[in-house]
Amino acid sequence: EDQVTQSPEALRLQEGESSSLNCSYTVSGLRGLFWYRQDPGKGPEFLFTLYSAGEEKEKERLKATLTKKESFLHITAPKPEDSATYLCACVMDSNYQLIWGAGTKLIIKP
């Protein structure tokens, strides 16, 4: 069964404390993996698309990487404004549908 699993469910960090969020997938043929950020009361905001193993994308304090089984969202020296829920989603080869993970709620304490 095609599945996307994100871990941990929630992560609390001190400001400046770097860490990583995980998105593991078991889909039959990956066409692409997306990372989104969602703030409370708002819709998800697109961050990155990754297409093949070994690919990396960066934006400010965030860096996304992709292997054949999982993706990591690394956050370096986070600030309180990085607090949000981070969602990943995979596009399957078979029917081009997006499969969403449940998200990781990231809280950065000043």
Place this chain on the structure above:
Amino acid sequence: KAGVTQTPRYLIKTRGQQVTLSCSPISGHRSVSWYQQTPGQGLQFLFEYFSETQRNKGNFPGRFSGRQFSNSRSEMNVSTLELGDSALYLCASSRGEGRHHSPLHFGNGTRLTVT
């Protein structure tokens, strides 16, 4: 460039009623997708429209329906509302050319409460 606009922002309805939600996509985007988001189930795909045609459908009962107009604006309708339909309904638009997934641009949703 204006983002995705969803109206209304909040809605309170009674069980058994029906509701229509509206979505105006980013100019030039031809694909509109609808999602239901609840704390327990996360983001659940409802349907996707491209050039007025339903291109994909999620696993929801027939009470959930949608349509897309020639200007790419979309509406979704839920009939015979149930308490479990209470959720944040999100609309997302994308360029949607071909069958390849371009990034989705989401609106801020309609918060539906069914009492």
